[in-house]
Amino acid sequence: MKRYFRELSVVGTLLAVLLGLALFAPAFFSPQPLLSLVTREAPTLVVAAGMACIIITRQIDISVSSIFSVCSVCAGLLVARGWPLVLVLPASVGLGALFGAFNGFLVAVMRLPSIVVTLATMVTLRQGLNLIRQGEFVNLPDRVQWFGLSQTAGQLVLVGFALVLLVTLAWAMRHLAAGRYLYAVGTDAEAARLAGIRPQLVTLFVFVFIGSLTGLGAMMNLAQSPQVQPLTGNGLELKVIAAVVVGGVAISGGRGNLWGAFAGLLLLACVSPALTHLHIEAYWEKAVQGAIILLAVVADGLRSRQSNR
Amino acid sequence: MSTAAHAPASYLRPRRDWRALLTRHEMLLLYVLIAEWLFFYFAGTSTNRRGVIVGFGTWDRQFDILRHSCEIGLLALALTPVIITAGIDLSVGSLLGLCAILFGKLWHDGGLPIPVAMGLTLGIGALAGALNAILITALRLPPLIVTLGTYSLFRGLAEAITRGSITYTDFPEKFLFIGQERWLGLPTQAWVFFMVALAMGLMLHRTTFGRAFRTIGLAPEGARYAGLPVERRLALAYVLAGLIAAIAAIIYTARLGQAKADAGTGYELFAITAVVLGGTSIFGGKGTILGTLLGVAAIAVLKNGLACLPVVMRLNAAEEMSGLLTGALLLVALTASVLPKILSNLRPHRHTSAQSTPQLSQ
Amino acid sequence: MSSPLLVLRQIVKNYGGVRALRGVDFDLRAGEVHALLGENGAGKSTLIKIVTGAHSPDGGTITVVGQRVVDLTPATARALGIACIYQQPALFPDLTVAENLALRLDATNMHARIDWTARRARATSLLSRIGAAISPDTEVRALSMPEQQLVEIACALGSGARIVIMDEPTASLTQKEQRLLYAVVQDLRKNGVGVIYISHRLEEIFALADRVTVLRDGQSVGTHAMGDINEAGLIRLMVGREVAQIYPAAQSAPGASVLSIRGLGCKSSGVHDVSFDVRAGEIFGLGGLVGAGRTELARILFGLTPADSGQITLAGKILHLRSPQDAVAHGIAYVPEDRRRHGVVLDLPLAQNITMAVHRRLFPKTWLRFGAERVLTLNYIRDLAVKCAGPDAHGSSLSGGNQQKIALARWLATQPKLLILDEPTQGVDIGAKNEIHKIIRRLAQEGLAVILISSDLPEVIGMSDRIGVMAQGTLRTILPSGSDPHTVMAAALGTAA
Incomplete structure (x- = not known):
């Protein structure tokens, strides 16, 4: 109980927000808009899971937004050329993994700080995409949206898939040695090395992993609309990092879990509709999100100060 | 004690090693800048039908480059001390937006005279910087995540205040003079930029503050053991960053003649790129204002020069092309910065000193 | 007495120009507690680092259970059954006790499945064996320094070590915890484990050890059975030399x-x-x-x-x-x-x-x-x-x-x-x-x-x-x-x- 206090407090806050909405804006809970909201967040959730892993390993990846956009556009183009989805999916995941490997190489092998490396890849990829596509949309054939199913069915499939993935990953983080290695490396890379783990390999792996998850998220996004816009991923990195940090994953590594990140994401995702339903202008969304991040970080800071005493 | 052998009188003058000077990071960057400039001069200048020289090789264009590099340049100047202390400030771009909006609001809705609004805006910038500073120094939170939070907060406040749509315009001529006219031959804002650069340069290289920043960046514990006021100096770096972001906001507003909530979006990335390109180590402790200025110039010339190139060469997308090249340049600069370290790690160590106390291995 | 578990002969170690060890002989038998004593800088920790493979000696031979070992690394040392409990425990503070034990003890590959129940059971049994009332699910961060040390000891036990090195294990323990530790040491001895015990507390050494080796200036100045020596004798061995160096003398009386x-x-x-x-x-x-x-x-x-x-x-x-x-x-x-x-x-x-x-x-x-x-x-x-x-x-x-x-x-x-x-x-x-x-x-x-x-x-x-x-x-x-x-x-x- 005490161990998961941080996660539980996020869940508590989320429940409080939902309760508040139930009292003051019951319209929020009408099934279809709620499902749409959750579906919109499904790809973000997948990327957030990757981000949780990478922050647990004491790294950061802010290039996910660009990787997301590039994968979306590339996948869109392939689909438009008539590739079947079964082939486009691995292509998108593979492309993401490739970018992740590039980041991972610079961080793990060249020992560069991940914040600057991924900043550089983010700018390069985003501008490269703009250069080639000139902001052009990719129109997708009808068979792609909701996989050719009805909207509700498609949404259920996407949400279901995201949840299954989350459960699997959360299980793996806890029950596979590889998952525990992330924590070990994030806590103390040197101690991990002495315990027989290879921190560089783990770092490389986790970058490849978040890359592939981003490619996967891009595919899940693709299935939601009739066209792909090249700016689709912009701002994703902040949203995801915010969700993960609010969810109790410590930016200093080694601490936190996917469930917390999930709760954090839901909490942040609720901000916008909550504002609308509570008749507060939606322009406050970003400010409120920023304040939530700061609040979470300050809480962590105060807690660690107390425990150090 | 026979000390004469150890300290000859020539020590009194600093030694100048010309070879080391010519291969310094700043010099290398200067070569790149000159090469870049020459390339655009020859490839980007042409004569139009009426026999007038147009494109990169005109004075107007050069001034334009200067005019457009002021805001990012100011942010880069603000970030240099922060990065030298081994910190980072991602919030400067958002703060630029917030300050621009508040400036517009103070003048337009508040009815304050321009100079008063300017003064208040600078105060707000410093306050916002102080928020970062308090969270980072008093609560010992990592700068990366704190400024990520304020990045979101400041931009969000700007959007909330303008409801995402209000744009403040119709600023008086006199104010626009700062951003759109020339004074003593140079774009007006360039004077502000150079003044700030001079001030920062003096602070970083000629005062004890700069010394403290460097020491903190290299060895925060060592600085504390030397009796340096680590927290206060760190706080100063972030407050200054906020203040300079506010200056940049005023100049931005004057150049465009309008204040919008999205002012300065993404500027922090270019500013960080310029700083790192200028040779400031992201691990802290090393860096110069001159390097930052050259880094800013390299990016600005690239951006502007590309726009002057014939369509065939720039694929009709100068903006994106320059962004792409900037990112690539940053990657190359980063890699180059660690190559010597990696190479020296491969080589066997020259001297193993007697006092290298073995570390406890677990 | 049984056959020696560990024999060190003429171990030499230099750090740059400083000779930390200049030909140390040491041996450890199964089922004995062998105390290692000496001033700070006498070479105790260097010797330990050589036995655990953290540093390689510049000369001399290491024999473990009759087998000559060349190129001792931390990994081979662990494989040979050598475990060390350091003064400052080196655990992962954000992970649980059970997990810390598992990370140390299991040679895992990346895709191995983790059996939490077994992990917890093993942690519980190891901890109860040394009488420590620590839940295997506690995060190490929440443990006190002595508790962390007990986890380290449990770890050494779990690895089935034949040679256990304890570097000032009681330095931060309370009286009760010390008694627990003594019991653990006796238990180890009974099971035929050799313990190298480093401590500055002489009464502890007299209570626990079978033999004692005193190091001075990187050399062994003698190994004695505990019965053959008293406290004064030990101190004499540790200090030994006269103040050979000439120190600049004071020439005036101090002031206010x-x-x-x-x-x-x-x-x-x-x-x-x-x-x-x-x-x-x-x-x-x-x-x-x-x-x-x-x-x-x-x-x-x-x-x-x-x-x-x-x-x-x-x-x-x-x-x-x-x-x-x-x-x-x-x-x-x-x-x-x-x-x-x-x-x-x-x-x-x-x-x-x-x-x-x-x-x-x-x-x-x-x-x-x-x-x-x-x-x-x-x-x-x-x-x-x-x-x-x-x-x-x-x-x-x-x-x-x-x-x-x-x-x-x-x-x-x-x-x-x-x-x-x-x-x-x-x-x-x-x-x-x-x-x-x-x-x-x-x-x-x-x-x-x-x-x-x-x-x-x-x-x-x-x-x-x-x-x-x-x-x-x-x-x-x-x-x-x-x-x-x-x-x-x-x-x-x-x-x-």
């Missing part, structure tokens, strides 16, 4: 009291009830063993960990030191123990290192005055005979002794009233050591009050005008200059010899 501390204490660093005076021109030596609280006391006096009880008076003024800046402003200077991390900023030029603490005085208008800085630096380079390429040379280009002189110069430049030196000659070669001793004596002669913290017994006895001996966070006794090394050692060990 400069520093006076009464009942000083700080809960978080474990220092309590320390009272003494230091007079102008006096070198007050602080002796004691590692962990006795000497560095912690220095940190209190320098404002790094503010005191929460007692009183500090400097030159008649009562001080409340909240930060190093306070201490510096009042004329207290501290040359820290960790020269490379705290004493000198290695990546900065000497000039900047030397003027770092005198920014206010040398650059009163915050503008740097390079000329003044250079003159000051050159003065100190000349005065302390620092061997360097000039004021622009970086700290990292200097030898240890010269780095130490730079660290000293930084604080001399502040013209302090009180100078605290923490292990000023550690890792310094003999020549530089002598020079530093002369400098310290000269400074005292000039009227400075000096506190000299040193684990080098001859040094602290030879240099000091009075010797305060600390143990367990407090000042035990104050001995006069030129005291018998045995008396000092006995006081440090806490025995009434």
Whole structure:
């Protein structure tokens, strides 16, 4: 109980927000808009899971937004050329993994700080995409949206898939040695090395992993609309990092879990509709999100100060 | 004690090693800048039908480059001390937006005279910087995540205040003079930029503050053991960053003649790129204002020069092309910065000193 | 007696020019507790590092259970059944106890499945075997230092180690925990495990050990069965040599009291009830063993960990030191123990290192005055005979002794009233050591009050005008200059010899 206090407090806050909405804006809970909201967040959730892993390993990846956009556009183009989805999916995941490997190489092998490396890849990829596509949309054939199913069915499939993935990953983080290695490396890379783990390999792996998850998220996004816009991923990195940090994953590594990140994401995702339903202008969304991040970080800071005493 | 052998009188003058000077990071960057400039001069200048020289090789264009590099340049100047202390400030771009909006609001809705609004805006910038500073120094939170939070907060406040749509315009001529006219031959804002650069340069290289920043960046514990006021100096770096972001906001507003909530979006990335390109180590402790200025110039010339190139060469997308090249340049600069370290790690160590106390291995 | 588990013959280890071990013989039998005893710097920890494979010896042979081992690495050492419990447990603080045990004990591959139930069960059984009431699901972060040590011991047990090394395991344990530990050691012995037991507590060694080996100056000065030797004999073996080095002698009597501390204490660093005076021109030596609280006391006096009880008076003024800046402003200077991390900023030029603490005085208008800085630096380079390429040379280009002189110069430049030196000659070669001793004596002669913290017994006895001996966070006794090394050692060990 005490161990998961941080996660539980996020869940508590989320429940409080939902309760508040139930009292003051019951319209929020009408099934279809709620499902749409959750579906919109499904790809973000997948990327957030990757981000949780990478922050647990004491790294950061802010290039996910660009990787997301590039994968979306590339996948869109392939689909438009008539590739079947079964082939486009691995292509998108593979492309993401490739970018992740590039980041991972610079961080793990060249020992560069991940914040600057991924900043550089983010700018390069985003501008490269703009250069080639000139902001052009990719129109997708009808068979792609909701996989050719009805909207509700498609949404259920996407949400279901995201949840299954989350459960699997959360299980793996806890029950596979590889998952525990992330924590070990994030806590103390040197101690991990002495315990027989290879921190560089783990770092490389986790970058490849978040890359592939981003490619996967891009595919899940693709299935939601009739066209792909090249700016689709912009701002994703902040949203995801915010969700993960609010969810109790410590930016200093080694601490936190996917469930917390999930709760954090839901909490942040609720901000916008909550504002609308509570008749507060939606322009406050970003400010409120920023304040939530700061609040979470300050809480962590105060807690660690107390425990150090 | 026979000390004469150890300290000859020539020590009194600093030694100048010309070879080391010519291969310094700043010099290398200067070569790149000159090469870049020459390339655009020859490839980007042409004569139009009426026999007038147009494109990169005109004075107007050069001034334009200067005019457009002021805001990012100011942010880069603000970030240099922060990065030298081994910190980072991602919030400067958002703060630029917030300050621009508040400036517009103070003048337009508040009815304050321009100079008063300017003064208040600078105060707000410093306050916002102080928020970062308090969270980072008093609560010992990592700068990366704190400024990520304020990045979101400041931009969000700007959007909330303008409801995402209000744009403040119709600023008086006199104010626009700062951003759109020339004074003593140079774009007006360039004077502000150079003044700030001079001030920062003096602070970083000629005062004890700069010394403290460097020491903190290299060895925060060592600085504390030397009796340096680590927290206060760190706080100063972030407050200054906020203040300079506010200056940049005023100049931005004057150049465009309008204040919008999205002012300065993404500027922090270019500013960080310029700083790192200028040779400031992201691990802290090393860096110069001159390097930052050259880094800013390299990016600005690239951006502007590309726009002057014939369509065939720039694929009709100068903006994106320059962004792409900037990112690539940053990657190359980063890699180059660690190559010597990696190479020296491969080589066997020259001297193993007697006092290298073995570390406890677990 | 059974066959030897571990035999070391003629082990030699050099760190640069310093000979840490010069031909040590040691053997450990199955089912015995073999104590290893010696002053700080006698070579105990080096020997341990060689046995655990953390360092490779420069000469000599290692034989484990009759098998000659070449190229001992931490991994092979573990495979051979060698486990070590360090003073400072090296666990992953964010992970649970069960998990920490698993990370150490299981040779896993990336895709291995983790059986949490089995992990927990094993952790529970191991912990209960040593009688520790720790839940396997607690995060290590939440454990106290002794509890963490118990986890380390459980880890050693779990690895099925045949050779267990305990490096001062009781240093931070409570009485009850100590008794638990003794029981564990007896249990190990009964099971045929060989234990190498390092401790400064003689009564503990007499209670637990079967044999004892004493190290001195990197050499073994004898192995004895516990029955054949008494406390006085052990102390004699440890101290042994006469104070061979010539230390510069005091030439005048010390003056008025400069520093006076009464009942000083700080809960978080474990220092309590320390009272003494230091007079102008006096070198007050602080002796004691590692962990006795000497560095912690220095940190209190320098404002790094503010005191929460007692009183500090400097030159008649009562001080409340909240930060190093306070201490510096009042004329207290501290040359820290960790020269490379705290004493000198290695990546900065000497000039900047030397003027770092005198920014206010040398650059009163915050503008740097390079000329003044250079003159000051050159003065100190000349005065302390620092061997360097000039004021622009970086700290990292200097030898240890010269780095130490730079660290000293930084604080001399502040013209302090009180100078605290923490292990000023550690890792310094003999020549530089002598020079530093002369400098310290000269400074005292000039009227400075000096506190000299040193684990080098001859040094602290030879240099000091009075010797305060600390143990367990407090000042035990104050001995006069030129005291018998045995008396000092006995006081440090806490025995009434």
